[in-house]
Amino acid sequence: MDTTLIYSSPITIKLRPLLATSIRYSSSTVSMSKSPETGDDRRRKVVVCGGGVIGVCTAYFLAKSGAAVTVVEQSSVACAASGKAGGFLALDWCDGGPVSSLARASFNLHRSLSDELDGHSSYGYRPLxxxxxxxxxxxxxPSGRVKNLPSWVNGPAQKSNSIGTVQTTAQVHPQLFTRCLMTTAVEKYGAEVVIGRLERVGFENERVDSVVLDGGRVINADSVVLALGPWSSKLALLSSLFRVYGLKAHSIVLQPKEPDAISPHALFLTYHPAQGGKPMDPEVYPRPTGEVYVCGMSSTEEVPDDPDQVTPNPESIRMLKQVAGNVSTHLKEGEAQVKAEQACFLPSTDDGIPVIGELRGMKGCFVATGHSCWGILNGPATGASLAELVMDGRARLVDLSPFSPSRFIAI
Structure with a gap:
């Protein structure tokens, strides 16, 4: 049965129906662009495969630029790392490497997007x-003798240093951010969401012309963007060119009984377990929602075929609860409700640099993956720059050449 719904004007909808069906809106605000194949004045058809933050940011800026965008997602928007990440943003933590310009541009885009989308209330953007x-x-x-600590951090802390200010670090709720952006792209700019599993990309004369979904459904396209995260390794087209592996990260979400006692301080821990255990580096992020997110305990594992099959390791979750209780009495068992125990796979590359750009010899086929732990931070600038590349043939916001997939091809 065809689940596509067509609306003649923007309406307010609940998020769940948007993610469960393919919804298309028409909008008079969308501009026209010339087809790259014929030069005709019609909206360029772009299929974005992947409903995580990278795919959704790309879809948002493409749709805003006038493209007719379809997002193909296997499960639901922000169902994997983009829904289970910490949402931490840093202006200059990537300085000194090839990701620096991408991160700085994206940090600033997060701020402007929060103003544009009223994100301060809708998805929890705030400096911290x-x-x-x-x-x-x-x-x-208790740790009362340690300087610079907020009062709620009252466990056995030994020292504390400031490593980010409200000018250089911030946060979003990643799932709310990703879904807010997708909903805006649908309602305001006419994008479409299709739930289905990508089977292959179709080509004619070395130029992309379609994507084929599991079950045989074909979606025609002038351009295709493959933003598959760690599932890039499951698509032969990409796995034959470069390797993307998944780093499995665990997290818990706590709801303290006294959320007002938790100030907006992100914590990067050096955590020494008792009896000489190996030091760990968990992270703690209070959120404007009143929740506290705690993450860490990473491992390299095989990425399952379905995002819904990702489950946390019980021992990792147990350890994160122990960490939380030793950070603050507000986060101890009995003082905070455990709202989520979860895991996700962070897409990583062998050289630690994202892969963003057009695939050599495959005109109109673009890729964006491998952002590792900085996917939420770098989503906006990746999406905006890639949209420029798709629509105009070159990226202006950020030089994408350091991220080109061609770097993996021996010359």
Missing amino acids: TTLSVSIDESEIG
């Missing part, structure tokens, strides 16, 4: 102070 904190389980007593 970031601290490096050392905690040793073997120590007894």
Whole structure:
């Protein structure tokens, strides 16, 4: 049965129906662009494969630029890392490497998007102070003697340093951000969401012309963007060119009984377990929703075929709960409700650099993946730059040449 719904004007809808069906809106605000094949004045058809933050940001800026955008997602928008990440943003933490310009542009885009979309209330964008904190389980007593600590961090902390200010670090709720952007792209700019599994990309004369979904459905396209995250390794077209592997990261979401006691301080921990255990580096992010997100305990594992099959390791979750309780009495069992125990795969490349650009010899076929732990931060600039490349033939916001997929091809 065809689940496509067509509306003649923008309406307010609940998010769940948007993600469960393919919804198309018409909008008089969308401009026209010339087809790259014929030069005719019609909207360029772009299919974005992947409903995570990278795919959704790309779809948003493409649709805003006048393209007729269809997002293909296997499960639901922001169902994987983009819904389970911390949402931490940093202006200059990538300085000194090839990702620096991408990160700086994206940090600023996050701020402007929050104004444009009223994100302060809808998806929790806010600047915050970031601290490096050392905690040793073997120590007894509260951490009142340690300078710079907020009052709610009252476990056995040994030292604390400021590593980010409200000018250089911020946060979003990643799932709400991704879904807010997707809903805006649908309602305001006429994008479409299709739930289905990508089978292959279709080509004619070395130029992309379609995507084929599981079950045989064909969606015609002038351009295709493959933003598949760690599932890039499942598509032969990409796995034959470069390797993307998944780093499995665990997290819990806590709801303290006294959320007002938790100030907006992101914590990067050096955590020493009792009895000489190996030090760990978990992270703690209070959110404007009143929740507290705690993450860490990473491992390299095989990425399952279906995002819904990703499950956390019980021992990793147990350890994160222990960490939370030693950071703050507000986060101890009995003082905070556990709202989520989860895991996700961060898409990583062998050289640690994202892959963004057009595939050599495959005109109109673009890729954006491999952002690792910085996917939420770098989503907006990746999407905006890639949209420029797709629509205009060159990216102006950020030089994408360091991220070209051609770097993996031996010359």
